[in-house]
Amino acid sequence: MTTAMPTDEGLTTLVLDAAVAAARVILDVYARPITAVSKSDGSPVTEADAAAEAIILEYLRPTGIPVLGEESVAAGIIPTLGDRYFVVDPLDGTKEFIKRNGEFTVNIALVEFGLPVMGVVLAPVTGETFIGDATGASFCNTLSGTASERTSIAVASADRLRIVASRSHGHAALAGLCQTLDVEADVSVGSSLKFCLLARGDAQLYPRFTPTCEWDTAAGQAVLEAAGGAVVTLDGERMRYGKHNVAFLNPYFVAASSMELARRAAGEMTRLLA
CATH class of the missing domain: 3.30.540.10 (Fructose-1,6-Bisphosphatase, subunit A, domain 1)
Structure with missing residues (x-):
C-alpha cells in the first residue's frame, strides 16, 4: 500500500x-x-x-x-x-x-x-x-x-532602520554599515530569531559578516521571505541551498525587510569589505 x-x-x-x-x-x-x-x-x-x-x-x-x-x-x-x-x-x-x-x-x-x-x-x-x-x-x-x-506577520519599513546584530558574532565592518545606512538602533538577539524579528516588523536589517551553515539560516529565510522580506548574498542574488562542494557553508549575506534594501546593504557590505 x-x-x-x-x-x-x-x-x-x-x-x-x-x-x-x-x-x-x-x-x-x-x-x-x-x-x-x-x-x-x-x-x-x-x-x-x-x-x-x-x-x-x-x-x-x-x-x-x-x-x-x-x-x-x-x-x-x-x-x-x-x-x-x-x-x-x-x-x-x-x-x-x-x-x-x-x-x-x-x-x-x-x-x-x-x-x-x-x-x-x-x-x-x-x-x-x-x-x-x-x-x-x-x-x-x-x-x-x-x-x-x-x-x-509581515515586514515593516521604517524612516530610520533598526538593525539586528549577532550577540555572539560581531564584525568590525558593522559600525561602518550602521553609519552609512543611518541605523537608528540595534536589537541584539541570538540564533535565527534575528530573521524572525525582521519578519515581524521589529527590525529591518540583518547583515551577516561571519560564517553560517545552511541549517542555521534555511528556516529563518523561509519565514522572512514569506513575510515579504529578502535574503541575498553579496552579489545581490537570493541565498541558495545545497552547497555540497563547500560543506554547506553560506557566503556572507544580508537579510532585510525588502529586496531593495537587501541589495543596497549588500553593495555597502561589499564596499566595506574591499
Whole structure:
C-alpha cells in the first residue's frame, strides 16, 4: 500500500509538531546541569542537540523526504538530497543554550530546487514560534505543547532602520554599515530569531559578516521571505541551498525587510569589505 504524500499544509503542520516535540526534549535537558563538548570545528554541542534531532528525524521519516541535519552531518551522515529536502538545526544557538539566556531555537525548513519554501523557527523557552510557507508568515505560541491561534506577520519599513546584530558574532565592518545606512538602533538577539524579528516588523536589517551553515539560516529565510522580506548574498542574488562542494557553508549575506534594501546593504557590505 502506498501512503499519499502530505499536502503542503499538512507538511507545515507536521514540521510544527516535530519542532514542538524537539522543544520538549530540549527543555528537559535545559532543566538539568548542561555538559557541552566541542565538535571538530570547535563549536559546542550538548546532549540536547542529538536528542532533539533524533525526535525530528522520527517525525519527518514517514514523508520519505531526505533530511540534511546538523548533527547527522557532523557524524558524517549526508543523504542524497535531490531537488526537495528538509534542513534541520535541532538546536540553533548552542552557545546561548549554554549561557542559559533563552535565545536558542529549533529550525526546520523545506528546500525545493535550492530555495527554502517552508520553515518553522521555535524558541523553546518562550514558546515563540514563527512559521513561513506558501500561505504567508505567521506567529503562534507553543509553550503549552500545542500551537495557539496563528497570527499573520509581515515586514515593516521604517524612516530610520533598526538593525539586528549577532550577540555572539560581531564584525568590525558593522559600525561602518550602521553609519552609512543611518541605523537608528540595534536589537541584539541570538540564533535565527534575528530573521524572525525582521519578519515581524521589529527590525529591518540583518547583515551577516561571519560564517553560517545552511541549517542555521534555511528556516529563518523561509519565514522572512514569506513575510515579504529578502535574503541575498553579496552579489545581490537570493541565498541558495545545497552547497555540497563547500560543506554547506553560506557566503556572507544580508537579510532585510525588502529586496531593495537587501541589495543596497549588500553593495555597502561589499564596499566595506574591499
